[in-house]
Amino acid sequence: MASMGSLPFLVEANADSTVMMMMLHNRNHKFSSSKFSTLNASSLVRGWGRGRVKHRCSRGLLCLVEKNKHISALGKSSGTSEDKDDSDEVLQATIEKSKKVLALQRELLQQISERKKLVSSINSETTPEIGDSISYEHSDKSLSSDSNPQKGSARRGSAFENENGGVVSSNYVESIEKEIPDVSFVGIDLGLDKSEEEDDNLSPVEKASPRLYVDEQLNSKRYEIIKPDTLPSDIPCSTETFSRKIEILEALSESSTKEVANEADNVEGEGEKPPPLAGANVMNVILVAAECAPFVKTGGLGDVVGSLPKALARRGHRVMVVVPRYSHYAEAQDLGVRKRYKVDGQDMEVTYFHSYIDGVDFVFIDSPNFRHLQDNIYRGSREDILKRMVLFCKAAAEVPWHVPCGGVCYGDGNLAFIANDWHTALLPVYLKAYYRDHGIMKYTRSVLVIHNIAHQGRGPVDDFRYTDLPEHYIDLFKLYDPVGGEHFNIFAAGLKAADRIVTVSHGYAWEIKTSEGGWGLHGIIYENDWKLRGIVNGIDTKDWNPKFDVHLKSDGYTNYTLETLQSGKRRCKAALQKELGFPVREDVPLLGFIGRLDQQKGIDLIAESIPWIVSQDVQLVMLGTGRPDLEDMLRQFESQHRDKVRGWVGFSVKMAHRITAGADILLMPSRFEPCGLNQLYAMNYGTIPVVHAVGGLRDTVKPFNPFEESGLGWTFDSAETNKLINAIGNCLLTFRQYKQSWEGLQRRGMTQDLSWDNAAQQYEEVLVAAKYQW
Ligand SMILES: Nc1ncnc2c1ncn2[C@@H]1O[C@H](COP(=O)(O)OP(=O)(O)O[C@H]2O[C@H](CO)[C@@H](O)[C@H](O)[C@H]2O)[C@@H](O)[C@H]1O
Numbered sequence: 001m002a003s004m005g006s007l008p009f010l011v012e013a014n015a016d017s018t019v020m021m022m023m024l025h026n027r028n029h030k031f032s033s034s035k036f037s038t039l040n041a042s043s044l045v046r047g048w049g050r051g052r053v054k055h056r057c058s059r060g061l062l063c064l065v066e067k068n069k070h071i072s073a074l075g076k077s078s079g080t081s082e083d084k085d086d087s088d089e090v091l092q093a094t095i096e097k098s099k100k101v102l103a104l105q106r107e108l109l110q111q112i113s114e115r116k117k118l119v120s121s122i123n124s125e126t127t128p129e130i131g132d133s134i135s136y137e138h139s140d141k142s143l144s145s146d147s148n149p150q151k152g153s154a155r156r157g158s159a160f161e162n163e164n165g166g167v168v169s170s171n172y173v174e175s176i177e178k179e180i181p182d183v184s185f186v187g188i189d190l191g192l193d194k195s196e197e198e199d200d201n202l203s204p205v206e207k208a209s210p211r212l213y214v215d216e217q218l219n220s221k222r223y224e225i226i227k228p229d230t231l232p233s234d235i236p237c238s239t240e241t242f243s244r245k246i247e248i249l250e251a252l253s254e255s256s257t258k259e260v261a262n263e264a265d266n267v268e269g270e271g272e273k274p275p276p277l278a279g280a281n282v283m284n285v286i287l288v289a290a291e292c293a294p295f296v297k298t299g300g301l302g303d304v305v306g307s308l309p310k311a312l313a314r315r316g317h318r319v320m321v322v323v324p325r326y327s328h329y330a331e332a333q334d335l336g337v338r339k340r341y342k343v344d345g346q347d348m349e350v351t352y353f354h355s356y357i358d359g360v361d362f363v364f365i366d367s368p369n370f371r372h373l374q375d376n377i378y379r380g381s382r383e384d385i386l387k388r389m390v391l392f393c394k395a396a397a398e399v400p401w402h403v404p405c406g407g408v409c410y411g412d413g414n415l416a417f418i419a420n421d422w423h424t425a426l427l428p429v430y431l432k433a434y435y436r437d438h439g440i441m442k443y444t445r446s447v448l449v450i451h452n453i454a455h456q457g458r459g460p461v462d463d464f465r466y467t468d469l470p471e472h473y474i475d476l477f478k479l480y481d482p483v484g485g486e487h488f489n490i491f492a493a494g495l496k497a498a499d500r501i502v503t504v505s506h507g508y509a510w511e512i513k514t515s516e517g518g519w520g521l522h523g524i525i526y527e528n529d530w531k532l533r534g535i536v537n538g539i540d541t542k543d544w545n546p547k548f549d550v551h552l553k554s555d556g557y558t559n560y561t562l563e564t565l566q567s568g569k570r571r572c573k574a575a576l577q578k579e580l581g582f583p584v585r586e587d588v589p590l591l592g593f594i595g596r597l598d599q600q601k602g603i604d605l606i607a608e609s610i611p612w613i614v615s616q617d618v619q620l621v622m623l624g625t626g627r628p629d630l631e632d633m634l635r636q637f638e639s640q641h642r643d644k645v646r647g648w649v650g651f652s653v654k655m656a657h658r659i660t661a662g663a664d665i666l667l668m669p670s671r672f673e674p675c676g677l678n679q680l681y682a683m684n685y686g687t688i689p690v691v692h693a694v695g696g697l698r699d700t701v702k703p704f705n706p707f708e709e710s711g712l713g714w715t716f717d718s719a720e721t722n723k724l725i726n727a728i729g730n731c732l733l734t735f736r737q738y739k740q741s742w743e744g745l746q747r748r749g750m751t752q753d754l755s756w757d758n759a760a761q762q763y764e765e766v767l768v769a770a771k772y773q774w
């Protein structure tokens with residue numbers, strides 16, 4: 001308890017109850033069992049012996065109170081022999097009760113460990129100094145002043161919680177409560193709901209403490225503030241016997257608590273090893289994108305936006321994702337915040353929905369403009385899409401001021417936005433034109449990620465009027481192009497305005513500076529080369545892992561690991577053949593293709609290879625949606641070669657997973673590929689990629705070298721049908737005749753570290769570079 005002495009919030013535990021104190025660290029912090037043991041039941045028991053317990057708590061605390069009365073019973077003991085017998089019984093009962101309580105503790109700890117999403121990274125060792133900026137914006141506030149980036153709000157502990165005190169989020173409470181019925185909640189008075197007037201009487205440290213943001217109902221129903229005057233008079237503890245029994249009880253509690261803590265560690269240990277924390281680099285990060293898996297996804301952008309934030313959060317950053325609310329997402333709650341933004345001269349109202357998952361705040365911007373687009377989010381005319389993105393970017397730029405996540409807004413100090421592709425390339429422009437040019441958000445930075453430069457948000461110069469920007473900003477958007485002439489180009493403006501640019505592989509970072517790969521933007525990228533960096537995407541190692549894949553749990557599929565690769569993959573292949581209506585044959589190589597059906601993916605090369613492919617003893621399944629003519633082509637191939645080809649037209653996440661697991665070979669003959677995720681998923685499942693060596697495909701698929709038994713797949717160096725056929729031919733030969741080499745390829749693919757942790761660290765370097773640049 002000595003270590004607690006310097007910490008600020010005083011909690012007085014009521015001896016009238018059996019109190020299990022649990023330090024439920026704020027949502028950015030992992031539950032720390034060691035912290036728990038410093039504030040354990042034994043301390044409380046010791047405290048009861050003295051009549052009351054004083055705990056100073058540094059973070060958001062919840063006390064779970066089981067309302068039994070055994071300590072009250074102890075309090076009634078008067079010291080006669082009869083009373084001593086009574087006291088013995090009572091003490092025995094107390095010990096029994098304590099055991100039950102500890103068992104409950106154990107269960108709770110296990111639940112907490114399992115639900116890491118409710119708990120975040122390990123607590124900071126630092127105590128903020130007086131004057132450290134703590135971001136807090138009430139939703140009513142419109143603008144906040146900038147703060148020095150070096151005194152950012154997202155030090156580990158961030159705005160949710162700093163060493164001065166804790167904030168308990170209403171969502172957090174709700175979810176815990178759902179998990180643990182029959183136990184009433186007591187919130188600790190953190191002094192967080194004080195009036196403005198009271199604020200004036202607070203010390204700077206107290207003022208710096210974030211406030212509790214809970215609705216009235218929540219406050220009255222779920223929180224009881226422990227007040228000193230509810231404490232009973234001192235518990236008698238004068239007799240030796242009693243003291244000894246208390247000691248026994250203490251020992252019992254301590255050992256049990258240690259045991260509980262160890263168990264929690266073990267449960268945690270079963271998951272992934274957490275990456276190193278960002279330490280002094282920790283920031284508030286807001287990713288803004290048109291799509292985000294699993295809520296809405298049309299391709300790889302959705303995958304990246306669904307998983308990169310989690311990896312950043314695991315490093316200790318406070319991370320938010322902002323996406324349009326295209327549909328009703330069950331997890332997201334209306335925060336009751338409404339704002340209006342002008343689009344094409346009209347006032348448009350947006351509301352903000354929020355959900356907290358896996359350490360990340362997901363904020364959904366709701367407007368009639370976005371609703372009902374879930375099935376086709378890029379639907380509508382060029383102007384319609386542009387207006388949607390104008391509204392989205394305007395509203396997203398102010399999220400850090402208006403949207404209290406877990407009770408506390410992000411604020412604009414120590415903050416970086418990560419915008420993605422042309423859809424959100426207006427965001428860096430708005431940050432500059434609306435705010436930075438006026439001395440607001442001076443320290444907020446923006447990074448623009450290029451996932452695919454072929455889509456740029458082009459239009460006639462007249463489209464500029466929709467952006468609602470000062471006239472002189474038109475120069476950022478104007479681009480001359482030999483094909484389109486002078487035009488309006490959103491990506492061009494975003495690339496110029498962003499503080500940093502990232503693209504999704506090293507190869508692509510090079511390609512987009514060339515006239516062939518830059519799609520007209522190569523000049524701008526070349527000029528801004530100093531702020532460009534290539535970072536290869538990672539994969540979500542939970543979603544895309546044959547060990548856990550939820551789509552392999554039925555219909556004859558099975559989960560598998562490196563150890564069970566051969567049997568597991570054999571079963572998945574048989575299940576896939578069955579599901580597709582192919583003959584179930586282990587010896588026939590099963591080839592797969594998954595992707596958007598457009599020119600980028602090189603589906604035309606597969607089409608031209610079909611006569612050769614069907615002349616082989618193979619099976620081929622192609623899954624995709626996109627250009628109607630290419631969809632028809634898939635259907636046609638299937639009808640012409642029913643015994644060997646399946647063309648699955650549609651967007652099916654389940655089938656994508658099943659093909660990745662059941663196929664032997666994945667074809668990716670992309671004409672260009674900024675990174676490519678399917679080849680990464682394939683390698684993680686022991687499926688061998690055959691790829692055109694461009695962009696991220698060249699970076700990630702090292703060609704097989706039969707002499708050294710190295711490499712990960714087959715590559716071909718130009719987008720020509722005969723080269724694709726040649727690569728597939730060599731691959732088939734190895735599959736059929738060199739089983740050991742094949743297994744080596746599979747194993748090397750599966751043992752790579754493809755997780756996002758690596759990439760997240762590199763993104764962090766970019767964010768930090770942006771932070772310290774002027
Ligand atoms: N019909 C279908 N049914 C189900 N799932 C389907 C599907 N068609 C595609 N998918 C899924 O969509 C994703 C496609 O990701 P990719 O990275 O391969 O390509 P995309 O071109 O969309 O992404 C762009 O952005 C990403 C992310 O940066 C870059 O990797 C990439 O090179 C760039 O072109 C995968 O998860 C895939 O399984």
